[in-house]
Amino acid sequence: MAKxxxxxxxxxxxxxxxxxxxxxxxxxxxxxxxxxxxxxxxLVKSDxxxxxxxAVRATGYVPNLLAGGLASSKSRLVAILxxxxxxxxxxxxxxxxxxxxxxxxxxxxxxxxxxxxxKEEALVEAILGxxxxxxxxxxxxxxxxTIERLTKARIPVVEIWDLTDKPIDMVxxxxxxxxxxxxxxxxxxxxxxxFGIVSVDDPRGLRRCxxxxxxxxxxxxxxxxxxVLPAPATLQxxxxxxxxxxxxxHATKPQIVVCSxxxxxxxVLAEAASRGVAVPRDIAVMGFGDLSTAAHVYPAxxxxxIDGARIGTEAARALLERFxxxxxxxxxxxxxxxxxxxxVERQST
Amino acid sequence: MAKxxxxxxxxxxxxxxxxxxxxxxxxxxxxxxxxxxxxxxxLVKSDxxxxxxxAVRATGYVPNLLAGGLASSKSRLVAILxxxxxxxxxxxxxxxxxxxxxxxxxxxxxxxxxxxxxKEEALVEAILGxxxxxxxxxxxxxxxxTIERLTKARIPVVEIWDLTDKPIDMVxxxxxxxxxxxxxxxxxxxxxxxFGIVSVDDPRGLRRCxxxxxxxxxxxxxxxxxxVLPAPATLQxxxxxxxxxxxxxHATKPQIVVCSxxxxxxxVLAEAASRGVAVPRDIAVMGFGDLSTAAHVYPAxxxxxIDGARIGTEAARALLERFxxxxxxxxxxxxxxxxxxxxVERQST
DNA sequence: CTGTTAGCGCATTCAG
DNA sequence: CTGAATGCGCTAACAG
Numbered sequence: 021m022a023k024x025x026x027x028x029x030x031x032x033x034x035x036x037x038x039x040x041x042x043x044x045x046x047x048x049x050x051x052x053x054x055x056x057x058x059x060x061x062x063l064v065k066s067d068x069x070x071x072x073x074x075a076v077r078a079t080g081y082v083p084n085l086l087a088g089g090l091a092s093s094k095s096r097l098v099a100i101l102x103x104x105x106x107x108x109x110x111x112x113x114x115x116x117x118x119x120x121x122x123x124x125x126x127x128x129x130x131x132x133x134x135x136x137x138x139k140e141e142a143l144v145e146a147i148l149g150x151x152x153x154x155x156x157x158x159x160x161x162x163x164x165x166t167i168e169r170l171t172k173a174r175i176p177v178v179e180i181w182d183l184t185d186k187p188i189d190m191v192x193x194x195x196x197x198x199x200x201x202x203x204x205x206x207x208x209x210x211x212x213x214x215f216g217i218v219s220v221d222d223p224r225g226l227r228r229c230x231x232x233x234x235x236x237x238x239x240x241x242x243x244x245x246x247x248v249l250p251a252p253a254t255l256q257x258x259x260x261x262x263x264x265x266x267x268x269x270h271a272t273k274p275q276i277v278v279c280s281x282x283x284x285x286x287x288v289l290a291e292a293a294s295r296g297v298a299v300p301r302d303i304a305v306m307g308f309g310d311l312s313t314a315a316h317v318y319p320a321x322x323x324x325x326i327d328g329a330r331i332g333t334e335a336a337r338a339l340l341e342r343f344x345x346x347x348x349x350x351x352x353x354x355x356x357x358x359x360x361x362x363x364v365e366r367q368s369t
Numbered sequence: 370m371a372k373x374x375x376x377x378x379x380x381x382x383x384x385x386x387x388x389x390x391x392x393x394x395x396x397x398x399x400x401x402x403x404x405x406x407x408x409x410x411x412l413v414k415s416d417x418x419x420x421x422x423x424a425v426r427a428t429g430y431v432p433n434l435l436a437g438g439l440a441s442s443k444s445r446l447v448a449i450l451x452x453x454x455x456x457x458x459x460x461x462x463x464x465x466x467x468x469x470x471x472x473x474x475x476x477x478x479x480x481x482x483x484x485x486x487x488k489e490e491a492l493v494e495a496i497l498g499x500x501x502x503x504x505x506x507x508x509x510x511x512x513x514x515t516i517e518r519l520t521k522a523r524i525p526v527v528e529i530w531d532l533t534d535k536p537i538d539m540v541x542x543x544x545x546x547x548x549x550x551x552x553x554x555x556x557x558x559x560x561x562x563x564f565g566i567v568s569v570d571d572p573r574g575l576r577r578c579x580x581x582x583x584x585x586x587x588x589x590x591x592x593x594x595x596x597v598l599p600a601p602a603t604l605q606x607x608x609x610x611x612x613x614x615x616x617x618x619h620a621t622k623p624q625i626v627v628c629s630x631x632x633x634x635x636x637v638l639a640e641a642a643s644r645g646v647a648v649p650r651d652i653a654v655m656g657f658g659d660l661s662t663a664a665h666v667y668p669a670x671x672x673x674x675i676d677g678a679r680i681g682t683e684a685a686r687a688l689l690e691r692f693x694x695x696x697x698x699x700x701x702x703x704x705x706x707x708x709x710x711x712x713v714e715r716q717s718t
Numbered sequence: 719c720t721g722t723t724a725g726c727g728c729a730t731t732c733a734g
Numbered sequence: 735c736t737g738a739a740t741g742c743g744c745t746a747a748c749a750g
Contacts, residue, residue, distance in 0.1 A: 037743095039742095039743060039744085040743065040744065040745095041743085049720080049721090050720065050721045050722080051721090051743090051744080051745095052720075052721065052722080052744095052745075052746095053719090053720060053721075055744070055745060056719095056720085056745095059745085063719075063720095064719075064720085065719060065720090068719085068720085080518075080521060082494065082497050082498050082518070082522075083498050083743090083744085084439070084498060084500060084742090084743050084744070085498040085499050085500075085744095086435050086438045086439045086444065086499065086500055086742090086743080086744090087439050087726090087742070087743030087744040087745085088743075088744050088745070089435045089726095089744090090433070090435045090436050090439055090725095090726050090727065090728090090742090090743080090744070090745090091725080091726055091743075091744040091745040091746075092726085092744080092745055092746075093726075095435065097499075100479075104464065105454070105460050105463050105464055105467075106460050106461060106464050107460065108460065111454050111455050111456065111457065111460075112455060114454050115453065115454055115455050115481065118454075118479070118481055119481075122480075122481070122492075125495070127478060127480070127495060127496065127499065128478065128479050128480075129476060129477065129478055129479075130449075130467070130477050130478075130479040131471075131476070131477075132464065132467055132468075132471070143471075145431060146474070146476060147476065148431050149431050149432050149433060149434040149437075150434050150435065150446075150476065151433060151434070151435055169429075169431070172429060173431075255666040256666055259666060286635070287666060290666050290667055293642070293669075294668055294669075294717070317604040317605055317608060317636065317639050318639050318643075319643055320642075320643075386727095388726095388727055388728085389727065389728065390727085398736080398737090399736065399737045399738075400727090400728080400737090400738095401728095401729080401730095401736075401737060401738080402735090402736060402737075404728065404729060405729095405735095405736085408729085412735070412736095413735075413736085414735060414736090417735085417736085432727090432728085433726090433727050433728070434728095435726090435727080435728090436726070436727030436728040436729090436742090437727075437728050437729070438728090438742095439726090439727080439728075439729090439741095439742050439743065439744085440727075440728040440729040440730075440741080440742055441728080441729050441730075441742085442729095442742075443729095
């Protein structure tokens with residue numbers, strides 16, 4: 021006798037997987053009805069709905085999204101391509117983006133490009149095979165092949181953490197050139213006269229630095245000491261950067277060291293501490309990234325504050341809006357958001 | 370007249386996507402031959418191979434992996450479930466894991482559980498719908514429903530960053546209880562008598578702390594001051610932790626503060642610096658995580674070193690081995706790797 | 719509101 | 735070494 025409350029395993033097949041048809045049989049309805057009950061419950065009588073759900077539970081059915089995606093040409097998948105995840109200034113962005121997408125039942129395919137356009141190209145091709153509904157890329161500089169593929173894919177594309185006049189589709193970020201310019205003006209205003217720059221060789225970081233150098237030159241400031249280290253940005257790289265700057269026999273010690281990321285800036289602070297160099301008294305330090313990892317935490321550190329989470333949130337919103345628009349074939353809106361940045365001056369003196 | 374070297378766009382269909390059949394037609398072979406030329410080139414004459422590749426290029430064909438996966442019941446997809454990606458001690462692990470998988474043509478689906486078993490449960494269900502070939506989970510503590518689903522899915526499962534006697538399948542990590550015990554003994558040996566502990570409320574971090582407390586009690590050490598902050602671990606949380614410990618009127622100032630992660634430890638260092646408390650002279654600090662973010666960088670910091678990259682590498686290896694074994698239906702090997710940890714004493718005094 | 723028919727794009731399994 | 739038939743599991747589009 022079957023006891024009540026005993027979970028009835030209706031179809032415990034040797035290892036075969038449960039399909040819509042199995043569920044339909046158990047529920048006593050047509051397969052299509054099961055599909056509807058699961059995906060568009062509003063189109064189904066609540067009574068049959070109940071029967072279906074019960075059958076789903078009884079069978080342990082897990083919908084096969086590969087099949088669903090193939091049939092509907094909607095994958096409910098969004099791909100994210102980043103240079104790296106290590107010590108990443110993107111982590112807030114990814115977190116916010118995924119939060120937004122997950123709550124609308126989209127899943128996330130992650131790809132790491134390692135700052136290489138070839139890798140990005142290969143990854144884009146591989147990922148498009150998965151027929152994602154949308155794709156998010158860090159940066160706006162891609163190989164022509166990448167751009168062509170992405171364009172042909174005819175899906176929403178969001179380029180983030182940068183700005184450009186010729187986006188593939190949507191773009192949400194800020195101008196790295198503008199960052200460099202503003203930092204230069206800000207520091208000159210503050211009265212600094214000698215500068216050090218520490219960067220890793222990531223393209224956007226270098227652009228910020230080059231812009232900074234140009235603006236300094238324009239104002240006839242002394243040529244800054246410029247140290248570039250291999251990506252990714254680590255604390256160790258930051259230490260090394262300051263070491264090189266301070267050990268350079270020929271150079272005068274800069275009054276301030278500008279870093280292309282907060283992680284580097286932390287490394288610089290660590291190196292300064294270990295050398296007994298006081299920050300900001302002996303040397304000032306400026307970082308770049310998200311407030312949560314920099315200012316307020318290191319009162320001696322100035323920083324360029326980027327709202328990484330906002331970029332992620334806006335990207336998710338833009339994508340979801342497009343997805344919805346696609347269903348009601350509304351006109352596509354162009355999206356170009358300059359999230360800006362702010363220069364946060366240190367609190368301690 | 371068509372010029373030479375001009376890329377012949379053979380099928381530029383209004384927006385329809387190119388399929389195997391289109392490529393086959395252009396190459397003048399059967400669809401199946403195209404499939405083989407792409408997936409098992411060794412089974413195809415090099416001449417037809419060439420024709421096919423040319424047709425692929427000419428058409429801009431991108432294989433539909435949804436269809437391929439459905440037909441072959443192999444998705445070439447591995448899912449990774451993590452609590453969070455923010456300031457994450459897992460980033461090295463993810464990087465190494467993805468490097469290993471990507472070079473074998475597997476793609477990665479990322480899920481964020483936020484330390485919540487309910488989220489994990491929902492995520493596992495959603496992800497299994499994608500029919501991944503394998504799945505990697507942070508931690509070994511899951512809801513019964515999660516465990517059942519994972520078991521029923523009959524795919525390789527790797528639990529990482531922890532150890533257990535009853536793994537779902539494979540497990541690669543270390544014992545958090547052992548970390549706590551060893552830290553206690555190490556610090557007692559060093560002669561410390563009063564302790565502070567700063568942790569965020571992540572389950573594994575708390576287990577390390579509880580184990581540490583137990584071992585201290587066992588050795589009749591003074592009861593440590595214990596501050597728990599909400600996850601995720603941030604620099605700010607570390608600052609707050611030390612503040613609370615130092616401001617607690619009732620407590621004696623501990624000689625050492627043990628942190629449940631390197632990020633917290635960095636926050637503690639920042640707070641100490643801003644208060645003019647010298648580390649390690651006035652107060653010693655111990656972190657937890659990966660060497661690259663801690664020791665050598667902060668000579669004043671002791672740390673429990675975890676080789677996160679190794680965990681990722683081993684996980685990738687274990688999965689790939691299983692995937693290969695499945696094709697030659699070799700017997701499945703059990704995998705249980707204790708990656709251990711090491712306590713790294715500070716370098717400065 | 720529910721069922722039926724057809725086919726998404728590919729790989730397995732045979733036959734040649 | 736290559737080809738033809740068949741179906742993976744699901745949903746769109748229509749019919750009832």
